[in-house]
Amino acid sequence: MEQINSLPIERQRELLLQKCPTYLETKKAVEKNEFHLPPLLNAKHGKVVTRFPPEPNGYPHIGHAKAAVIDEEYAKMYAGKLILRFDDTNPLNEKLEYYDAIMEGLSWLNIVPDIIKNTSDDIHLLHFYGKKLINKGNAYICLCDQNTIHHLRSKGLPCQCRIDSDKVLENSDKIFNGYYHQNEAIIRFKGNMNSDNTAMRDPTLFRIIENTHPLLGDKIILWPTYDFAAPIEDSLDGVTHAFRTKEYELRNELYQQILKNLEMRIPEVLEFSRLEFEGLPVSKRKLKPLIEEKKVEGWSDPRLPTLMGMKRRGFTPEAIRRFVLSLGITLSETKPSIGVLEAFNRKIIDSISKRLLFVNDPVKITIKNVKQKEVVFKNHPSIEMGSRKIYVNNVVFISSQDAEKLKNGMEIRLIELYNIKVSYIDIEKKEGIVEYRDNILKENIPKIQWVSEEDLVKYMILKPTKLFIGDRFNHNSLEVIEGFAESFVTTLSTNTMVQFIRLGFCRIEDNKSAIFTHK
């Protein structure tokens, strides 16, 4: 062994090849553009159950998409089941419209859960397990006020309620019978008040919230916290692998302890980092003011990282899925650039996007000595997507950016039309005169897009850019590009993806406008 090990690596390899020729060939080639999640521990084919547990307290965003895709992908990978569970245990935050919004978001992502349920469906069960925990001496009723609790928790000291918890048992009945009101009493887990893990310092399991719940109305006032509901529900629902974002990491001990005390099955819990794009926060705290102050149009504004916004921007669910999978389930906290998502999206929409002509800030070009012409324009350069006819008399419009580069005597080609020679151009007046040259394809002359005076509509492209620069809202985050498009755009329905030649991919919004997706 010593001898072999001390040989140079090349020699070791030679010897290895002689003795065991297959050993060095086991590495599989990585398929391009295909990303997979790593295998799961303790996962049996057909037996994996995952769950996506959003709280219906807002519109779903890219962060939800990441969690949902991971949950679904693992369920699929092991031919298991995916549960969608609305984690609706705080009537202060939840609204009916958000349940629907989340459902819509998922269906847009093509994620179809096998089971759909609400944590609130199991409220009586949750109460039952709460009582059980108290009876076993693993939880107690605490009557202290919040400041006291906070104070003692930070010092690692128990309160009198805890100390007396074995003697004072009647409070338990009282809290379940509705004797107490909001802020008067809570149920706490009997953890370890001086644990290093602060999540174990007797966290709250139930509290009283006298608000109307979107599903249960006013019937219930004693609501479990996430810390209690999540492990119980996961265990009861048969979840084998529970994924959550990494800020819950320290709660793992609690999660397991609760189930252990109750002698319930403990699922595998795994964490992944939150997903947020650079310059595009996901938090309601940052987004809501934008909407309230009308800086953006609403939750479906194409600048927003909400699923509705991203859909409107022209991102495809398939691109989002690939993107999420390419991220993996790492714990490292990073903010990927949206450019990666765009790259995935581009590859998907390229093959379904018709190529159209649009010019912004149009300059009127009169063409001398030319006859009326009809061009047949292919809808896609390499894929059979039909074609359309465009009539051209002797006036076309080109964009002023292109016009600026023109000089007298210069020869250019109007894409798919013919070559012209510039005889006069005035950017200020937005006009120019050119001569017809010929219709021979030449390699070294500029090719620019145009629209025919005979066949145009006024059109607008909304171009989203960075929402925030640093910490500040970018007031120029929605650029408006106005110009002319060929009238063919008006025949396309909302949501159609197109590519305006030399401009970029856009999603058709209506007869008058489109939203710029990306280059």
Added chain:
RNA sequence: GCUCCGAUGGUGUAGUCCGGUUAAGCAUUUCGCCCUCUCAAGGCGACGAUCCCGGGUUCAAAUCCCGGUCGGAGCACCA
């Protein structure tokens, strides 16, 4: 403050558990070339990482050990 977690090219990651098939794979970005009546897509190629730093163990360390640094998270009657 205390506790936990992370750190691989410009960016996102694979590999780290079980040290040697790889001085590092993939994707993206940027740049070339080919293709193309688009500044798109496709094809080919290039640039780019002494794997946070310092020390140790070992014939051999991105991978193991110790000590730092930087970044993030938790410490709610939110989830």
